[in-house]
Amino acid sequence: MVDAGIGRLLIASLHQGIADVSPTRLDFYENWLSPTGLRDGRMGLAPLGAVLSFLQREEPPADRVIPVHAGVCAATWAHDGLSAFRKSLLKRLPLGLRTRAALGLGRALVAETISRSKIVVRQHQGRGTIEIRSPLFEYLREPSATPMRLYYASAYTECLKLCEVDGLVEVDMSAAGCRLNLTVRGPASAARETARDA
DSSP: OOOSOBOHHHHHHHHHHHHHHOGGGHHHHTTTSOHHHHHHTOOOHHHHHHHHHHHHTSOTTHHHHHHHHHHHHHHHHHHHTSOHHHHHHHHHSOHHHHHHHHHHHHHHHHHHHBTTOEEEEEEETTEEEEEEEOHHHHHOOTTTTHHHHHHHHHHHHHHHHHTTEEEEEEEOTTSSSEEEEEEEEEEHHHHHHHHHHO
């Protein structure tokens, strides 16, 4: 299983997460996250599984902070790739459509990280679930899947924020594979005003 459709965005964001949070460990991880892999945007499941396994064994809080930060980087870069017109249009949409746009951005991000992934979103009245099925979660053994779950939860939360939606995506640890719980609280502007008043 050399190529599972693992994209440059995943490799680059994991590399950035490690560089920003644990720069002294970057040389170690570059055995797998090599400059060649970054340039070519190709990586196999086995090397990625090794990276995730070692991330899971990092000393707290780095074991959680690295994948969360990497997810934020991925979402930011995905949002930066949108045209100026689309970004401007997003800000003018009503909350429901902005939420759908944010979830669509998350879906595109997942597909760009691992192209063979299937994403199922169920949402009703501000709550929902996001289920990600990919060869990666079939390949990984527990607990090595935890960093990728945190990565995707963080990426989706950041997509909501970048689309000006006050929401949160958290890992459902009781589910097999990767299931995320979605909560939408309202527009981000309302959240900022509440924080200001507090």
